[in-house]
Amino acid sequence: MEKIVLYYKFVPVSDSESVYLWQKALCEKLGLKGRVLISNIGINGTLGGDFKALKMYKRTMNEHSLFKDTVYKWSDGSGDDFPRLSIKVRTEIVTLGWKPRVSEKGIVDGGRKLKPAALHKFLEKNPDTVFFDGRNNYESAIGKFKNALTPNINNFRDFPEELDKAKYSKLKEKPVVTYCTGGIRCESLTALMKRKGFKRVYQIDGGIVKYGEKFGDEGFWQGKCFVFDKRLALGFSDKAKDIGICVHCDTKTSNYINCANKACNKLVLVCDKCAIDKSEQYCHEHSRINTIPSRNTRVAEVS
Ligand SMILES: [Zn+2]
Ligand SMILES: [Zn+2]
Incomplete structure (x- = not known):
């Protein structure tokens, strides 16, 4: 049986080069594919392969003084969902262009973490809470939390500039709950938001993935969860709705394809029906049909 595992840990790493060599040897020995990023503020990995090999990987990580207590998220999939094994040393483990301070306990001065059940209690007590999507526009186009603000950005690195926009200033006094796929981006993002003067910042512990495991499509999540591997979109149950919009015909869809140009x-979001026609396997700009303007990058306004 094959599986995919995701994890990250913010922790000071004094010798990232030796961690790199150790990870490379370990993953190669276990025949894993996927991606591991190492930096002097932590480690971030998405690996696919044989379930037993992945469990061995986890056991080996737990024996390491820096990486014990890492939280792992298991997901359906296999090593074949990744083109290769890639292990890299970077300045950040998730590229924001702004580095949070990190101690043995994780990020210093980040947003408080709310587990999925605690989030529901929090919302009852704080009805003026605003969900804030910590992901890119093409991710929120197919799934988001109810009434969430979905910044129109293409890259996580755009957040430092995006957050300075006047439209977000009203959020600085409100309770704000950020979310991302597995929680890692919100770790850095909430620390940045606090630094920028957002006073009541929270993050969903474990991100959309953990929330979806607990509440599926029965809570505040709507749509599909975008993932950065061959699968592209994950539904939490057979009740998962399509909230994305086909660029050609306006039908609701979660079906992403790469523009055939x-x-x-x-x-680009192209519904199953349109995608049957080869001439429509294009983005709006390169499509020969070209009648309906692309709508999959709408900007949310702050209210
Ligand atoms: Zn269509
Ligand atoms: Zn195109």
Whole structure:
């Protein structure tokens, strides 16, 4: 049986080069594919492969003084969902262009973490809470929390500039709950938000994935969860709705394809019906049909 495992840990790493060599040897020995990023503020991995090999990986990590107590999220999939094994040393484990302070306990001065059940209690007590999507526009286009603000950004690195926009200033006094796929981006993002003067910042512990495991499509989550591997979109139950919009016909869809124009190759929402026709396997710009303006990058306004 094959599986995919995701994890991260913010912790000071004094010798990232030796961690790199150790990870490379370990993953190669276990025949794993996927991606591991190492930096002097922590480690972040998404690995696929044989379930037993992944459990051995976890056991080996737990024996390491820096990486014990790492939380692992298991997901359906296999090593074949990744093109290769890639292990890299970077300045950050998730590229925000702004580095949080990190101690043995994790990020210093980040947003308080709310587990999925605690989030529901929090919302009851704080009805003026605003959900804030910590992901990119193409991710929130197919799934988001109810009434969430979905910043129109293409890259996580755009957040430092995005957050300075006047439209977010009203949020500085309100309770704000951020979320992302597995929680890692919110760790850095909430620390940045607090630094920028957002006073009541919280984050969903474990992100959309943990929330979806607990509440599926019965809570505040709507749509599908975008993932950065071959699967592209995950539904939490058979009740998962499509909230994305086909660029050609306006039908609700979560079906991403890469624009068939190789020079473009950008991700574009094309419904199953339109995608049957080869001439429509293009983004709006490169489509020969070209009648309906692309709507999959709408900007949310702050209210
Ligand atoms: Zn369509
Ligand atoms: Zn295109």
